[in-house]
Amino acid sequence: xxxxxxxxxxxxxxxxxAFEVASYAKEVANQLGTTVTAVSINAEDTAELGKYxxxxxxxxxxxxxxDFNAKAYASVVQQAAQNEDAKVVIVSSSADSKTLAPGLAxxxxxxxxSNVVAAPTSTSPFTVKRTAFTNKAFNFTEINSDVxxxxxxxxxxxxxxxxxxxxxxxxxxxxxxxxxGVKVENVDKVTGKVTIADADVVVSAGRGLKGPENWGxxxxxxxxxxxxxxxxxxxxxxxxxxxGEHVGxxxxxxxxxxxxxxxxxxxxQHLAGINASKVKVVINTDAEAPFFKAADxxxxxxxxxxxxxxxxxxxxxxxxxx
Amino acid sequence: xxxxxxxxxxxxxxxxxNFTEGDxxxxxxxxxxxxxxNDEFGxxxxxxxxxxxxxxxxxxxxxxxxxxxxxxxxxxxxxxxxIRVNAEATDGFFVAKQLAAVxxxxxxxxxxxxRESIDYNGGMVPGMLAELIDANFVxxxxxxxxxxxxxxxxxxxxxxxxxxxxxxxLVIGGQKGLVEETDLRIPNMRGxxxxxxxxxxxxxxxxxxxxxxxxxxEKPAPKGAVKLVDADNIDELINLLHNEAKVI
Numbered sequence: 087x088x089x090x091x092x093x094x095x096x097x098x099x100x101x102x103x104a105f106e107v108a109s110y111a112k113e114v115a116n117q118l119g120t121t122v123t124a125v126s127i128n129a130e131d132t133a134e135l136g137k138y139x140x141x142x143x144x145x146x147x148x149x150x151x152x153d154f155n156a157k158a159y160a161s162v163v164q165q166a167a168q169n170e171d172a173k174v175v176i177v178s179s180s181a182d183s184k185t186l187a188p189g190l191a192x193x194x195x196x197x198x199x200s201n202v203v204a205a206p207t208s209t210s211p212f213t214v215k216r217t218a219f220t221n222k223a224f225n226f227t228e229i230n231s232d233v234x235x236x237x238x239x240x241x242x243x244x245x246x247x248x249x250x251x252x253x254x255x256x257x258x259x260x261x262x263x264x265x266x267g268v269k270v271e272n273v274d275k276v277t278g279k280v281t282i283a284d285a286d287v288v289v290s291a292g293r294g295l296k297g298p299e300n301w302g303x304x305x306x307x308x309x310x311x312x313x314x315x316x317x318x319x320x321x322x323x324x325x326x327x328x329x330g331e332h333v334g335x336x337x338x339x340x341x342x343x344x345x346x347x348x349x350x351x352x353x354x355q356h357l358a359g360i361n362a363s364k365v366k367v368v369i370n371t372d373a374e375a376p377f378f379k380a381a382d383x384x385x386x387x388x389x390x391x392x393x394x395x396x397x398x399x400x401x402x403x404x405x406x407x408x
Numbered sequence: 409x410x411x412x413x414x415x416x417x418x419x420x421x422x423x424x425x426n427f428t429e430g431d432x433x434x435x436x437x438x439x440x441x442x443x444x445x446n447d448e449f450g451x452x453x454x455x456x457x458x459x460x461x462x463x464x465x466x467x468x469x470x471x472x473x474x475x476x477x478x479x480x481x482x483x484x485x486x487x488x489x490x491i492r493v494n495a496e497a498t499d500g501f502f503v504a505k506q507l508a509a510v511x512x513x514x515x516x517x518x519x520x521x522x523r524e525s526i527d528y529n530g531g532m533v534p535g536m537l538a539e540l541i542d543a544n545f546v547x548x549x550x551x552x553x554x555x556x557x558x559x560x561x562x563x564x565x566x567x568x569x570x571x572x573x574x575x576x577x578l579v580i581g582g583q584k585g586l587v588e589e590t591d592l593r594i595p596n597m598r599g600x601x602x603x604x605x606x607x608x609x610x611x612x613x614x615x616x617x618x619x620x621x622x623x624x625x626e627k628p629a630p631k632g633a634v635k636l637v638d639a640d641n642i643d644e645l646i647n648l649l650h651n652e653a654k655v656i
Contacts, residue, residue, distance in 0.1 A: 154570075156535065156545050181566045185547040185581075188504075188535025197501060197619030200531050213623070220526050222425040224626045231619040267544040268574040271560075275568030283566040287655070311656065329550065329585050330564055335421050335526055336445045336584055344655040355421045361628065365653045367645070368634070378634050383648055387639030395642045403646050403656070 088123040089115040090172035091140070092163050094180060095129035102245075102284055103178040105138050109246040110238045111176040112139025113205045118174070122250065125166035125257065127151050127159065136252030138245065144169070144257035151261075153270035154182050158261055160189035165259040167194060167233070174212075175235045180283055187237055197229040200237035203362075220335045221361035239362065240283060241341045282333065285314035288342040288363070290333060292318035294349020294370060294389055298326035303393045304348065310400045316340065318350045334359035349389045352377025369393065409463040409554065409576070412511055413451045414521035414533065415482055416444035416497075417475035421526065427625040434527070434625070443478055446522025450582035452591055453552060454520055455486045461554070464488050466514065470497040470506045476608065483603035484595030490606070495613035498621065500528075504536035505616040511541050516577070517557075523548050523581035528622070534581035543577040550585030 091111035093104035104126075111122045121141040126132050128151055132143040144166050151158060163186065167175050175190070177183040179201060191198040202214045203224070211228045214236055218225045229236075282288060289308040295301065301315075308315045315331060322332035333340045335355035345363035349370060350356060357380045360366065368381040369392050378384045385392050419425070419439045426435040443451065457463040467482040469475050470493040479490040493506045511519050519541075524531035538545030544559075546552075550569065551562035557576040562569050564585065595603070637645045649656045 156547065181548055181564065184531055185535060188532040189539040189545070191501060191532065192536050192539035198532055199620060201529055218528055218622070218625070219425045220529060223427070224628070225622045226624040226626070228621045228623050229619065230621065268546060268572045270570055270572050272571045273565070273568065274570070275565065279567065281567035323589050330568065332584070344649070365649070365655045367649070380631060381634045382653065383645060384634045384636050385639050385645060386636065392639050392642065396645070399642045399646050403650070
């Protein structure tokens with residue numbers, strides 16, 4: 087009857103989101119008066135999950151799971167849930183978790199609520215608060231099936247330290263060849279750079295930067311802050327920056343702790359996409375830009391003067407606070 | 409190749425979002441409805457397969473009669489036929505089961521759905537549908553090439569992209585990148601005239617449980633006024649971010 091949580095890893099290391107979903111699972115387990123079991127695939131060391139309240143970890147180690155595979159991964163989590171007789175399964179909002187969760191829901195005949203931003207408001211009926219209308223609103227969703235799947239938004243619940251043994255057990259699910267109908271040929275991923283999904287800080291720039299050649303200072307600012315870089319829709323449409331950096335309603339959602347917008351006017355679709363970020367800073371020459379209405383802090387000024395100053399001052403700040 | 413494109417009928421991206429009946433229903437007053445943008449990228453890619461590789465393209469929606477203009481628009485863009493499953497689309501699992509019945513009945517080789525609708529943002533229908541009809545599945549799909557039954561597809565992942573080989577039958581969760589914004593088509597007069605004569609079939613819903621229910625909506629708390637910092641006083645910005653917002 088444990089709460090089961092799928093704790094994702096990347097190249098053998100647990101992701102930050104894994105600790106966040108573990109924290110969430112512990113909260114649900116407390117509400118239900120039960121324990122937390124995690125399932126992890128090809129993670130080298132899962133002991134740290136104990137710090138976030140995980141009592142037991144099912145470790146799956148398999149060569150054929152080296153690449154992500156939606157159906158095979160969903161089957162692993164499904165078998166783990168059945169092994170634990172779990173009635174609640176928690177997953178993250180990473181691209182991979184969002185890809186495996188729907189198949190998992192069919193396998194477990196479970197209702198699934200994605201983009202959940204807070205602990206359940208009630209366990210009977212089981213009710214969660216989630217974002218809808220691309221962050222322009224929230225909705226309270228009841229999950230009425232016997233087994234329930236909750237997809238937790240990044241950076242919404244946060245990390246909550248707790249105690250747990252995280253006793254590791256090896257787990258060997260049955261994986262039929264028929265699950266592997268999609269075969270990964272090539273992964274093109276920037277390494278050593280924080281992704282928009284995982285980032286605590288996102289530095290984003292728009293058409294105000296005038297051309298792709300001016301992105302050096304954006305990347306430098308991101309470097310200083312350990313941030314991911316992002317861009318507005320026009321910038322990605324113009325081909326100045328890759329599509330993967332486009333944030334907004336039809337691009338990627340951003341739920342960082344700090345979002346810095348440089349030379350972005352703030353179209354309603356852009357603001358919707360970044361609304362889940364906690365603190366927003368805007369730098370723009372136009373004091374009338376709509377972004378100033380959505381931001382917490384604003385600087386009316388020329389990005390080409392403000393951003394280099396900000397980089398210098400942040401470097402000093404970091405040096406003094408290291 | 410037979411293609412089915414799933415179409416969600418959603419508020420235009422510029423819509424103001426309000427609720428009614430004690431915050432339990434979306435207020436459609438003055439709202440313009442459109443083809444869900446993620447679905448429109450998929451529909452446009454389907455038109456490419458139709459024109460270059462001789463595919464047939466049907467579109468499907470689960471919804472009431474009020475969604476028919478959206479289906480007619482898809483026909484005007486060039487789809488051959490439309491199907492409307494007459495039911496209220498309130499739960500992703502329920503919708504996926506309706507679409508699975510349509511997909512099985514029509515023996516489609518490729519089903520294109522958007523990665524998520526921009527209203528409920530559930531992001532679950534494509535993956536559920538793939539599982540229900542036992543098809544291969546590629547989510548967040550940004551490139552799709554088909555040769556016979558062989559498929560090469562690229563999906564966006566966190567921090568990059570991943571290219572896979574797979575085969576039909578296939579379900580994709582599509583998004584921008586499948587085609588570019590500039591490839592999207594505005595229906596012309598001829599398309600609109602022809603769409604009137606194309607078949608729009610209404611079918612009854614199959615029996616299925618609704619596993620979830622959106623019981624109440626809430627708008628974000630109104631935002632306080634922005635704190636402006638002088639462009640010559642960046643130290644103050646850093647001070648605020650460090651001591652007040654506590655984010656650096």
